Amino acid sequence: MTLLSHWRRHPASFATLFIGLAVATALWSGVQALNQQARSSYDRAAAVISGGGLRSIVGAQGGPISEAQYVTLRRDGWKVSPVVEGTARVGDVALRLLGVEPLTLPRTSPLATMEGVREFKAFMTPPWRALIAPETLAELKASEGDRPLTDRARQLPPLQANPDVPPGLVLIDIAAAQDILDRRGRVTRLMLAPKTEAPVDDLKAVAGEELRLVEPEEMQDLERLTESFHMNLTAFGLLAFFVGLFIVHASMGLAFEQRLPAVRTMRAVGVSQHVIMGAMLAEVVVLALAAGTAGMICGYAIAAGLLPDVTASLEGLYGAHVAGRLAVEPAWWISGLAMTLLGAIAAAAVGLVKTYRMPVLAIAQPLAWRQAHERHLAQQGALAAAALAVALLTYLLGTGLLAGFIVIAGVLVGAALLLPLALAALLVAGESRARSALSQWFFADSRQQLSGLSLALMALLLALAANVGVGTMVDGFRKTFTGWLDERLVSEVYFDATGDAEADRIAGWLERRSDVTAVLPFWKAETRLAAWPVDVFGFRDHATYREHFPLIAAASDVWDRVHAGRAVLVSEQLARRTRLAVGSPVDIPTSIGIWGAEVAGIYPDYGNPKGQLRIDLDALLSHWPDVRRTSYSLRVAPDQAAALIRSMQAEFGAAIGRIIDQSSLKAISTRIFEKTFAVTAALNSLTLIVSGIALVASLLTLGNQRLAQMAPVWAVGVTRRRLATLELAKILLLAAATACLAIPLGLALAWCLVAIVNVEAFGWRLPLHVFPAQWLEVMGLAILTSLVASIAPLVRLGRTSAADLLKVFANER
């Protein structure tokens, strides 16, 4: 009761402690809820698509399997079930079609027991039925029973909502899928029933070299592709959590300091050390659980608020669909509260240990400030050096995404720990140059206050640096991306025909028109290199590519080599992943065997999670004879593009699956890009808000101590208004100085993101652009944050009566 009464007398300290813990928990648990939601969506998708972790048999070169091969395997006793996979678009929504054959589905597959699939007659006979997640149904703005048209102008079977189907997926009978995807007589893979003995040699005996077995892990591309995105989110969540713990540490430390005399008195009257420690620990636990619960509720709200952006980001970046309604599991609550509890105990540890070690007869006075502060600064300097050394060593010796994040963590922690030293040096310099007594006091007093404010300023530094770093990266990405789009999307019109025959007819018509200067096919096949999915595009030799197509590295006669049919262009991420350089040989699995080609050039392919190869069109047709020949780009005078599109639509109507002009395509790409980084911007703002709260918390908790420091100055003739102005100036000065340091730190962070993390995570490296206007913005943000954070403490100072100040001097009245 004696210990608890402290909080009743210091409600502001209690509020900051509670808010700190709640905010730390909210941001951490919010991010975790988002990650969990996305991962459970991938798992649902992976479980359905792989048939619950089953092995599959696929074409050895990545091509389709013929129905004849399937029949041969079944006759030989193989318990396999055919699957057809492909993508189709309905309006703007990309759908993944999964065609299955219910009668042969392995019993362990979640598909075998799924409602809708079990009703064989309705599922397997025309008009069939298409099972779809309710959220995807809503995204299509369709109702049950509707039969929307795909981009190939085929009707989907009547839609039926089924919550067990992962978002973005359409589950249909295999015959319907073959029809919609134009894959008659071919299947994508064969699902193998569990416990089927399937030695590779047996498979070779039946199918020769044409088929191979793949383990379920190889199917989980989505989880692997999105790993870096979730790691980024986790890193942000962790940063916010630590910033929140800064607040907790500061307010806990103050509370322990303020209660030392009470603890000493209790010990003196016979309360045992263990009882006091137990009470204090219990208090921390109760507080952590209460604030943690509030934080978890806020975390849920944050996650629900950010989910649309995250969903958009994941779909834009990886084509991954995430369920739109947030569902959290009990494990989320337990792990979130455990994290808060551990964090609170860690933040309180110093105070608890100090209380435990305190001798009963120690004099109740705080440690001499200067001595303690200098020792503290020296310790922080040593820790900063250690953190920076870890960052440097990891940069020099480490590899992988985790190493990238360790470098960033080392740099951020090192810089944050160096901040008080840098600010102290700045204030010492200011003090030595100060002319008037008041300005000298201003700098000296700021230095004294630094120890109390340093945690909050560190939090501000990290938040601002994250803003600069991520802002530089995103703006740099935007600049590069826009320039790259301009180079890449040179043609004025792009279209997909619904079938090869239709495409042929349209291309012929276009070639006869005088307004169309070039009809450029870009046909796509799929393969795998080093287990990664790779799209192979064939293109015709044309000035459009020779003059505009962006290349990072190339052989001198790159275009001639490619169009001679012996060399390929490789996307940057694929080149990095497979360690290919210009001149490297590369073995590419094709429909007809392995093609030994050479790398003639490497090109940027920002934002594409898959690898990509660009090859001569004739080479594509000879290595993938069954490739769909439906996609074209057209060169036409820009002002005639719209008229051409209208003419094509009038002439060919439903034979055109999709048609779009250059500016619309760029607008779509840019919109996807902007959505992709919306969540980053939101987390950036939240981190900044947390650092603002940390600053308010520190200023409020320092408020009482400040009276004792300001009262003597007031007594000798400095007005309260002047003191309040100086107080505000001090916070603004410290915030501005912190912002000045945050800018180089942010640039270092941007460099780490661009040069290490992006390369490891996505496989491409962006040029680092700097944006001085953004620095001004950050400076403004710092000033604004500190101004907002100063309002409450300054109002409190303004309301301080002479009587409150006199209490500092008065021993009696």
Added chain:
Amino acid sequence: MNQSLEKGSASIAGAAGVPFLRVVGLRKNYATPQGPLTVLRGVDLALPAGATLALMGESGCGKSTLLHLVAGLDEADGGEIWLDDVEISALSDERRAGLRRETIGLVFQQFNLIPSLTVASNLAFQARIAGRLDPAWQKELTARLSLDGLETRYPEQLSGGQQQRVAIGRALAVKPRLILADEPTGNLDEATGDEVLALTLELVAATGAAFLMVTHSSRLAAKLDHRLLLTSGVLTKL
């Protein structure tokens, strides 16, 4: 007002010269949960330049309150306080601060030095913000207060006696016309307290300022020219 002045002057019998400090009918109440508490019920006081006065009374009788009102740190509920020809009680907060800066030296029991400034900066602080720094006088004060060699130290690195000497130096550096001391030796042992008070009186005499000291100690009070007792909110002569 003359009648009041005469009444106030009578309360420090024997004080010679024109009063520099005049307090007339001063009243002060405090709001408490039990209702208003009146600590000063019409205090009259006059103190000429160069005179020293000890103000005594029980704990909580209002001695420090009277001292704070005279310093312009607090506002009275009634009555007048004059410093020379300026009525402090009629001034704005800003003007009172200016008057305090230039005319009054304050010494507190808890020393109340500025912890972030060195001894030298603390000593010069008030004189510098008042724009009245006299380096020769500052040097003399440093020497007479035995603070030589301690100028670059910080308050926390000094003993209690040394800190109080810095506080006295700060109050005197501006060459004030009135020095107000609230239990200046209350935190010091008897020998150190005697030494500090003797030094203070010596320096006060050198500046010709009026000196008003709140104390509990009759022994220390005896060292000053005059003594008054504050009881039940009014002053009586001892």
